[in-house]
Amino acid sequence: MKNFKHILSIFIITSLILVSCSKDDTPAEVNEVETFTRVVLKVGSDTYTYNVGSPAPEIKLTLGTDYKTSAEFYDASDPNDVENMTLEVIEEADEHYIFYEVSGVGLNITSASDDVIGAESKGINLNTDWSTTDNGVGTLRLSLIHQPTNVSGTDRAAIGGETDIEVDWPIVVEVAE
Amino acid sequence: MLNSFALFSQNCDLRYSGYVLDIFDGQPQVKALVEFLDSEYKVLSDDKGRFTIEGICPGEYDLKISHPGCIDFFKKINIETNFSENIFVNHRINKLDEVFVEDLKQRKSSETSIEKNFTQELIQKFNSKNLADLVGTISGVSILKTGTNIVKPIINGVYGSRVLIVQDGSKLQDHEWGDDHAPSIDVNNIDRLQLIKGAMGLQYGNAIGGIIKISPIEFVPKDTLFGGIFGSYHDNGKLNSSSLRLNKIKKNGFFTTLRLGFKSSGDLKSPDYFLTNSGYNEKSGSFSIGKKSLKGMWRLGYSIFSKELGILKASHVGNPGDVFRALDSDVPTIINPYTRKISHPRQLTVHNKVFGNYNKYFKNLSKINFNYVYQKNRREEFDFRLGISDDIPSIDITLQTHDLNIDYESKKTESFSWKTGLKVMFQDNYSNPETGVKRLIPDYLRSEIGGYFLTSYVPSNIFQLEFGLRYDYDFVSAKKYYYIRTWEKRGYDNEFQNTIIRETSSGQYLTQQDLSFKNLSSSLGLNFLISESINGILNFGLISRSPSPSELFSDGLHHSLATIEYGDLKIKNETAFKTSVSLEKNQGIFKWNINGYISNINDYILIEPSGIDQISRGAFQVWSYRQTDANFLGYDFDYSMNLKKNIYLNGNFSWVWAKEKQNNLPIISIPPINFKNSLLFDNIFEKISFSIDHSYVGEQKRYPDNNFNASIFEDGNIVDKLVDISTPPKDYNLIGFSLNYNINDSINLTFDIENILNESYRNYLNRFRYYADEPGRTIIIKLNYKF
Numbered sequence: 016m017k018n019f020k021h022i023l024s025i026f027i028i029t030s031l032i033l034v035s036c037s038k039d040d041t042p043a044e045v046n047e048v049e050t051f052t053r054v055v056l057k058v059g060s061d062t063y064t065y066n067v068g069s070p071a072p073e074i075k076l077t078l079g080t081d082y083k084t085s086a087e088f089y090d091a092s093d094p095n096d097v098e099n100m101t102l103e104v105i106e107e108a109d110e111h112y113i114f115y116e117v118s119g120v121g122l123n124i125t126s127a128s129d130d131v132i133g134a135e136s137k138g139i140n141l142n143t144d145w146s147t148t149d150n151g152v153g154t155l156r157l158s159l160i161h162q163p164t165n166v167s168g169t170d171r172a173a174i175g176g177e178t179d180i181e182v183d184w185p186i187v188v189e190v191a192e
Numbered sequence: 193m194l195n196s197f198a199l200f201s202q203n204c205d206l207r208y209s210g211y212v213l214d215i216f217d218g219q220p221q222v223k224a225l226v227e228f229l230d231s232e233y234k235v236l237s238d239d240k241g242r243f244t245i246e247g248i249c250p251g252e253y254d255l256k257i258s259h260p261g262c263i264d265f266f267k268k269i270n271i272e273t274n275f276s277e278n279i280f281v282n283h284r285i286n287k288l289d290e291v292f293v294e295d296l297k298q299r300k301s302s303e304t305s306i307e308k309n310f311t312q313e314l315i316q317k318f319n320s321k322n323l324a325d326l327v328g329t330i331s332g333v334s335i336l337k338t339g340t341n342i343v344k345p346i347i348n349g350v351y352g353s354r355v356l357i358v359q360d361g362s363k364l365q366d367h368e369w370g371d372d373h374a375p376s377i378d379v380n381n382i383d384r385l386q387l388i389k390g391a392m393g394l395q396y397g398n399a400i401g402g403i404i405k406i407s408p409i410e411f412v413p414k415d416t417l418f419g420g421i422f423g424s425y426h427d428n429g430k431l432n433s434s435s436l437r438l439n440k441i442k443k444n445g446f447f448t449t450l451r452l453g454f455k456s457s458g459d460l461k462s463p464d465y466f467l468t469n470s471g472y473n474e475k476s477g478s479f480s481i482g483k484k485s486l487k488g489m490w491r492l493g494y495s496i497f498s499k500e501l502g503i504l505k506a507s508h509v510g511n512p513g514d515v516f517r518a519l520d521s522d523v524p525t526i527i528n529p530y531t532r533k534i535s536h537p538r539q540l541t542v543h544n545k546v547f548g549n550y551n552k553y554f555k556n557l558s559k560i561n562f563n564y565v566y567q568k569n570r571r572e573e574f575d576f577r578l579g580i581s582d583d584i585p586s587i588d589i590t591l592q593t594h595d596l597n598i599d600y601e602s603k604k605t606e607s608f609s610w611k612t613g614l615k616v617m618f619q620d621n622y623s624n625p626e627t628g629v630k631r632l633i634p635d636y637l638r639s640e641i642g643g644y645f646l647t648s649y650v651p652s653n654i655f656q657l658e659f660g661l662r663y664d665y666d667f668v669s670a671k672k673y674y675y676i677r678t679w680e681k682r683g684y685d686n687e688f689q690n691t692i693i694r695e696t697s698s699g700q701y702l703t704q705q706d707l708s709f710k711n712l713s714s715s716l717g718l719n720f721l722i723s724e725s726i727n728g729i730l731n732f733g734l735i736s737r738s739p740s741p742s743e744l745f746s747d748g749l750h751h752s753l754a755t756i757e758y759g760d761l762k763i764k765n766e767t768a769f770k771t772s773v774s775l776e777k778n779q780g781i782f783k784w785n786i787n788g789y790i791s792n793i794n795d796y797i798l799i800e801p802s803g804i805d806q807i808s809r810g811a812f813q814v815w816s817y818r819q820t821d822a823n824f825l826g827y828d829f830d831y832s833m834n835l836k837k838n839i840y841l842n843g844n845f846s847w848v849w850a851k852e853k854q855n856n857l858p859i860i861s862i863p864p865i866n867f868k869n870s871l872l873f874d875n876i877f878e879k880i881s882f883s884i885d886h887s888y889v890g891e892q893k894r895y896p897d898n899n900f901n902a903s904i905f906e907d908g909n910i911v912d913k914l915v916d917i918s919t920p921p922k923d924y925n926l927i928g929f930s931l932n933y934n935i936n937d938s939i940n941l942t943f944d945i946e947n948i949l950n951e952s953y954r955n956y957l958n959r960f961r962y963y964a965d966e967p968g969r970t971i972i973i974k975l976n977y978k979f
Contacts, residue, residue: 041671041702042623042625042631042634042635042671042673043625044625044673044696044698044700044702045625045627045628045629045630045631045673046625046628047628047629047630048577048578048579048580048628048629049577049578049579049580049628049629068677092698092699093697093698095697100578100579103578103579104578107578110576116905117905117908118905118908118909118910119908119909154910156905156910158513161576161578162576164525164526170905171513171517171904171905172517172520172521175525175526177508177509177510177511177514177754178511178513178514178811179578181511181513181811183903
């Protein structure tokens with residue numbers, strides 16, 4: 016079976032060569048594309064910026080006031096190249112939905128007339144109208160939901176889907192002076 | 193001629209017994225005729241090669257041992273007292289015959305191992321299912337599941353890298369370390385299957401759980417074409433499966449084999465709803481050619497395996513609030529109508545293999561064996577993407593491995609024989625950066641070199657001993673990126689600071705990890721005859737294994753499981769010491785086998801939930817690897833009772849108990865008690881057999897507490913809700929029915945119903961048990977044509 020032994024040696028030598036030559040190069044760093052590292056809320060004339068890893072800033076509102084609000088999402092992992100992920104969310108509006116939950120204050124949040132339209136012809140709450148109804152101190156939670164099962168749902172469980180990002184903002188509604 | 197005077201004057205109550213064994217490999221010769229010429233003393237050896245002649249008058253006799261295919265063996269013996277011995281016969285004269293082949297089919301890899309040989313019938317019964325389902329039929333083997341279509345074997349409580357799968361002479365190299373990575377094997381491709389529990393498989397590797405060995409078909413060299421066409425249909429999931437086996441053999445020993453398999457299933461259904469996205473497609477094929485003769489054999493082949501499977505949509509939750517909502521809901525959060533279409537999240541694995549084997553017998557009847565296997569396994573995991581095409585996978589790893597084994601076996605004469613071997617392995621893992629997701633496992637190069645020495649001592653039919661020693665040297669080299677915050681959090685800035693090559697602009701360190709591991713393993717097996725029908729086996733195994741690349745390097749989001757996994761560079765070798773005692777009664781109406789074991793595993797590596805991490809894609813559960821000293825103990829019990837002619841009650845039972853030594857805490861994912869029974873009516877009108885099967889799985893009462901809280905808004909307030917991912921589900925009973933009808937010698941039809949009562953239940957060993965019930969009733973119809 017000399018032939019077989021020759022074939023076998025060729026196999027071994029080839030594999031040794033293949034393996035030893037292949038991995039001298041440094042693996043390329045992965046350019047991570049789906050990262051959200053920053054959420055920005057523009058509430059009226061104020062801007063509140065949340066960066067992943069730092070606490071969210073406190074949102075200060077006045078009782079009995081209306082605010083035009085918009086939410087934006089960014090990938091700021093490379094400070095020299097900040098990417099606006101909001102555009103991606105808008106492109107896939109059918110598969111996204113933003114849901115707000117509030118505790119400790121009275122705040123109504125509804126989809127604005129210039130909101131981006133998503134599933135079931137409903138606004139996805141990227142642009143919203145806020146109106147304060149009761150003063151107090153509490154928390155506002157913003158959830159960006161992927162593939163919601165029911166955008167007409169009234170609570171988080173009913174809406175379903177996967178939470179892509181969830182930010183809790185401290186919020187205070189003060190009585191006007 | 194017997195001396196008739198001697199008959200009257202002496203006691204004719206002497207016994208001559210022993211074993212008839214093959215001179216080449218020590219294998220027992222079944223139904224060999226052992227006789228004293230010109231007398232009435234004659235007996236056939238049993239299925240262990242044992243023979244016993246009783247009531248012998250003292251004197252000198254001409255012993256003859258004959259066996260189809262063997263050279264007749266002659267010897268003069270003098271019987272004065274009871275004695276026993278082993279007789280070695282030359283089984284290979286000028287042809288390999290049916291009897292030899294039958295013996296090979298029943299052959300154990302070692303006489304002192306606790307092992308099970310699977311029959312062709314049982315293998316074919318599972319050809320529309322998975323390898324883990326097939327081996328899961330025996331006691332002590334459980335199944336770890338990630339959903340319904342990812343299943344892995346657990347042997348005596350341990351799994352992953354502790355269970356070695358050997359196919360075509362080498363270890364199956366396919367990322368076996370991942371809980372959600374099922375073995376890349378199609379049951380349709382399996383000719384012969386053995387499962388060795390524990391440490392006696394040292395020849396193949398260092399795995400404390402055991403070895404699952406898949407070998408090619410054995411055959412008789414004559415001009416034949418044989419094989420089969422098999423078809424199956426499952427109503428649950430509307431699974432279609434078909435396979436073809438072809439074997440062409442020529443008289444000169446030349447052979448060629450072909451195996452093709454195909455399976456396609458849509459969504460499975462539990463009693464109350466569909467398990468959305470639980471379908472899968474599997475294709476496999478293998479081809480081999482070779483030539484076998486008395487002098488040896490060569491064999492070359494190629495095989496391919498491809499499996500695309502859907503991940504249960506409702507399982508894809510990472511955020512703690514989402515996990516809470518999923519657990520809180522009685523039904524999966526996503527239920528869609530039945531479909532065959534597999535959508536995201538899904539996995540695609542393709543496994544290619546080229547193999548070559550050459551063995552040769554020398555004139556002194558020793559044997560040398562060369563085995564080379566090249567394997568290429570590509571695993572892609574797909575998920576919904578944001579900003580890039582959904583067709584780009586979030587994990588894309590290609591693992592290439594070259595394995596070369598050289599083994600030498602001494603001839604088996606008298607009582608002593610030995611085996612030795614060398615193994616060399618090279619492995620290359622490539623993790624494609626084009627995924628746009630941080631590599632879960634880095635690029636690495638790995639090499640292993642190992643050697644073993646086994647020796648077997650069979651002084652009599654009462655006692656056998658086997659001893660093995662194995663040494664492996666394992667070296668892995670990886671260039672890996674770590675986020676600086678992770679690096680510091682894991683505490684690498686002490687020991688590993690000098691492995692940093694440079695810092696990148698995105699806050700990562702590029703590091704060089706060169707790690708080596710030395711493993712010394714040893715095993716000792718004893719087999720002794722306690723009484724005529726009972727024998728005992730004692731095994732002691734000391735097995736040391738290297739950590740797997742996953743245990744060392746996992747770092748990041750594992751999309752399809754929606755969890756973050758962290759390995760640890762500080763993880764070192766895991767060393768297990770296992771003692772097993774087994775008693776077996778394999779004759780009579782009531783046959784049974786009990787196997788008890790106790791293992792001390794130092795630096796046992798496990799993965800379990802360890803908190804929540806907020807990373808840039810949201811908050812996910814984190815699972816981390818860690819090491820701890822563990823104790824395992826348990827026992828397996830098998831029985832078979834012949835109640836009446838053709839009616840049998842068969843069953844098995846297993847129990848496993850484990851704890852972490854330092855704090856006496858339970859360990860995650862230990863199988864609960866498992867009790868299976870089957871009432872079998874065999875050979876009715878010679879064509880039909882049917883059985884009623886019952887299986888009971890207990891509630892695992894020992895489990896670690898890995899619960900956490902999720903903050904949920906409820907009625908305008910934020911409240912903390914307990915997310916209970918620890919509590920195992922309740923116990924359950926399943927009833928099944930199985931009918932086999934042999935239409936004629938070639939065609940048979942089977943009809944099975946599983947979970948007849950359409951029971952709703954959840955399985956503790958299924959990682960997706962949080963989200964959905966297990967499948968409900970399934971009707972399986974199979975048509976087999978063998979030629």
